[in-house]
Amino acid sequence: MTRRILTLISALAIVGLSAAPAAALDLVRKSAASSSSAPTAVPAVTAADRIMGRADAPVTVIEYASFTCNHCVDWTNEVLPQFKARYIDTGKVRLVFRDMPTAPAQIASTAAGIGRCAAPGRFFDVARAFMSGQAAAFEKGDARDWFAAAIAASGRTQEQIEACLKDPAVGQALQAEVEGAVAAGVTGTPSFFVNGKRVDDHSLQSLSAAIDPLIRAR
Template structure:
């Protein structure tokens, strides 16, 4: 019931005015992987129901993390842009936002790695439950967070930021504020390397 109320409120409030961050601005509501003082910031706009996003997270992110994030060269900022089915993606995004901050990427990994099973079974409950299990929060704490208007406001802000940045598909990447079309490891490396000291 709480998830249904969240989705209704999200759809009704989609165009409400909320301050949003551009591709270079990192805010407290962003989910960041890497050092705050990294010389390069990569902003990713993604959806937990996007198969291309899952492919990137499952196949490119591990090497990207080892090469750039773990070495302190890049901080990765994840921003939500729910895609079809929007209700399912928005709920997943809200669950991820409600996770303990240091567990966000574990929840994201659960959603991305479980996406193929979701597509074959059409059973969203187990997909959500698996992510909640690694969230660092109890199911009751997640439900309380889902009912908090700030959760929806943060989702809306992310969606507005994506629109303001001209994002039209997921995943979309910005390297120090500049859109990068090639999301392969080599493509992102080509954009990042010249910016490193």
């Protein structure tokens, strides 16, 4: 496994990408281990967030996820299609995606950076490429095709992505997002908040149990 991870990381240089800051994962580990304070409220949704669904949807679901998290892939493949059909496509819910990089940190942070560097309206295309290709990339221990597919879905050239990843603002935004997640008590992925309240079980049944009363109360 260590050799595969090293091969994945070396692929960043092979495809010409500069690794985005990997300090995010260290921050998560250190903060989770040392913090004894009560969680704060999950950060409010802003114009910088990546959102699927209508802006005026009555319910907001925030997902903290990582492109190197296999449980996030499972949720994307097994739950999201039904969740989207039931809630997002019907205008009842807007889904907000936020980054929470997991191991290997350099790979996850760079993938998060590519998502942030995508052309307007193309983030979820990049996310789909990363999630659908994750298993094959880690099985082969080769991320070249994985990154290439995500860049192809981004609406940007590789040169544009490379230049964007070198912008300190990209790493700073990622760091700030992780800090907000840690402060809100997020320690693993995927993690979900429904109108600001954490839902520990991310099955469709549990999410529906949190969402449906809010819709009925409108």
